Amino acid sequence: MYTKFGLFIGGAWRQATDGETVPVMSPVSETPLGDVPQAGVADTEAALAAAEEGLARWRATPAFTRADALHAIADEMARRTPEAARMISSETGKPIAQASREWVLSTDQFRWYAEEARRIYGRIVESRVPGGRYEVSHEPIGIAAAFTAWNFPAALVARKVAPALAAGCSVIVRPSSQTPGVAMVMIDCCLAGNLPPGVVNLVVGPTATTYGPIMASKAVRKVSLTGSTRVGQQMVRDAADTMKKVSMELGGNAPLIVYGDADLTTALNATAATKYANAGQVCVTPDRFYVHESLHDAFVEGFVTRAKAIKLGDGLDEAVAMGPLINARRVTEIEGIVAEAVAAGAKVLAGGRRPSGFNSGHFYEPTVITDVTDDMRVMAEENFGPIAAITRFSSDDEAIARANSSDMGLSAYAFTSSPGRARRTVAELKAGMVGINSFALAASEVPFGGTNFSGMGREGGVEGIRDYLDVKLAQVVF
Template sequence: MYAQYGLFIDGSWSFGSKSGDVISPVSEAPLGQVPFATKDDTQEALEAAARALPALREMGGFTRADALHKAADEMIRRTAEAARMISAETGKPIAQSGREWALACEQFRWFAEEARRIYGRIIDSRVPGGRFEVTREPVGIVGAFTAWNFPAALPARKLAPALAAGCSVVLRPSSQTPGVAMVMVDCLRAAGLPDGAVNLVVGNTADTYAPIMADTRVRKVSLTGSTRVGQQMIRDAADTVKKVSMELGGNAPLIIHDDADLETALDLTVPTKFANCGQVCVTPDRIFVHETLHDAFVEGFVARASKIRLGDGLVAETEMGPLINTGRLEEIEAIVADAVRSGARIAYGGKRPAHLNNGFFFEPTVLTDVTDDMKVFAEENFGPVAAITRFSSEDEALARANASDMGLAAYSFTCSPDRARRMAAGLKAGMVGINSFALAAAEAPFGGTNHSGMGREGGIEGIEDYLDTKLAQFVF
């Protein structure tokens, strides 16, 4: 499955001296082996990235844009291959995998055009005959670290803006889902970028992460991962004063007001909550429903959840796949058990499905009578567990929704324009959806606040962290 790929260093695929299995979350059997980088491999990738910087800068924005468009063309041509790789490694339904790959393609299209629009400006000087000139330059080598839950979209959000800005990249995807990043990098290879512009290493922290963080030539690191890992990266980046951007955990609130369109809210919330088996940082985790709609909402939620078809994501009829590994499965079981011990009620699901003997499957689960102090509510559960509670007033819902250290996404359903505006202003999150969960788009800035991270990916803001601002004064 990975035979034609491996580590990608200085424009070529290579195979290291170590390797590791990639495990199918559906069968629990190995999908294949991928080479793991040694410290020397990672150092070689860093050397290649350093050599590529002058060539990338010399290309200019318009030529880099052409290369990124070529990469997107190649990615579109290889959509079927990439979607199957995503589903094989993550277990997510093939339709979701196809949409993820399409989103990744759009990142390269968007930032190809942003490469043409890296603007400077002229400022009048108070010195006679003088002027200030402001220009933007690539920050340098970028270290990019991505999680397993969106193995195509996450690397694309880092590779596309970095390359558009003229930065070379050393990418370390998750060793649980490395294959689709390899397909993406191969598309970039075919686009004619300079050797060393993109490098890919897979492996353990000591051999990959540590050398990248220690290297003074790496001027920017970007992470999608847990808050705990993000906190460590901030500490490590301080030693060499690297720029840092990161999208970390979430614990998104969803407020269903008494004037919400109930059927629309249910039709949108249920598939969103159980997409990728709930392993989505922006999924609605804490569901607050007005007391007048609570019972009807729970009834409708259970009716829809009970019809979700579990199974292998490569089977077209599957609507929800497994969790990524046995550790996640055991954690979800523990979270549900803790909630029940604390007084929550299982309205549906709550266990491993009896008809699936292999794989890390867990039923779509609906919990009611949940209180804010339960672990399922107080922390991101990152699984197929919908935790529902009731509220009586708008002020109460807003206060409880904001009672979290996280601040990635938040949602509200209402038919009142005035209330919608109050929710958009009052919810403490980097992104707010009103009657919608569609936050991820290449043209829009994606990211959070507080313990959910810093910086933005996508939109015109997405290229900013990969550029330095230079001021020059000219007097003649």
């Protein structure tokens, strides 16, 4: 699967200097999909040097030319959608329809930021000095480093690379070693943009040989991470040594409030499909379900029915609705979360185990748990798996207070038919993103990101390009 790819440095694919490779494992068969080069320190340093050379040319390239390049990349990505979707599904196990949608949304990031490249506006401010004026302009921040997770291996790369290129930055991508092929396909599509050598680079490898040199380099002025809160906290500390600008989308533990006036069928259909997408391995997916006591029993019954109807299997099978977890570690973690909840008095009404009939793969059944309390780990922490933990509430004040009890603040959701209740919920929920009767938050034209322990900065929208720009003020007097 990876024979034509490798590390991408200075405009060309190449193998690791020392010849080291690492296998990429299928979460479905638990066998290698193939081997990819594992970058050593020398390879990462070569990528840094190439990025410096590429930056010098790319930052001097007119914005309209950069825009044309991004449109050309998007065109190539659209042409290669079937190839990319298959790579996504093979590496993550997610259903092919979800994989294809992810690639389409990733393509849209390049189209959106192609247009944003043309709209990096400055402004003129009248000066107090006679004959003078202030000029406010924006410049590319420099080399940007993109560190991405495995659960959305295309979208997470696109959200970082597209705005960096639009702003005039060069970029080094370091994708997850569990899903490197998806990033490789995207970087290969970047060749269609005829970018100067070194503008886009990719390294795959362990922390010591990739992350370490990148974070130590003074030439890298911006780092963007999608990952865990623990990793994000360490990155902030490491970035301080060289005063890098940081943006990061970290963990979530999204609450869902189903008010008593909600349309039950709409809430059930939307929520079940969202909860079990990508086997629940989605940072913005709802984990904590607060359902009004008047709807609780009917909601639980409907949710259990929908969970039990989901077909598990290889995501490349178009009939499959949910694939495996990414690795055995995740399965063990999910088993522990469920076992702790049951020991504390919770009830498992669907799933709660590895499915029978599978000789391989990291599969776990879509799970519904009730009689949970807020102090159980299944409620207090992000489970990052196919677990819906459902509890009841009696008043709006109670629901909002319990939803806000987490240190995380990425996304939150509610279903209601009342505009007034919707506005109050949006105003009072502590989250960077709130969905009312909808889970559609990830679009190229709007900002994506969280608050508190869920991160800082935004990806998408007009806000997304700002983290890749420095502001310059000039006082001009004649």
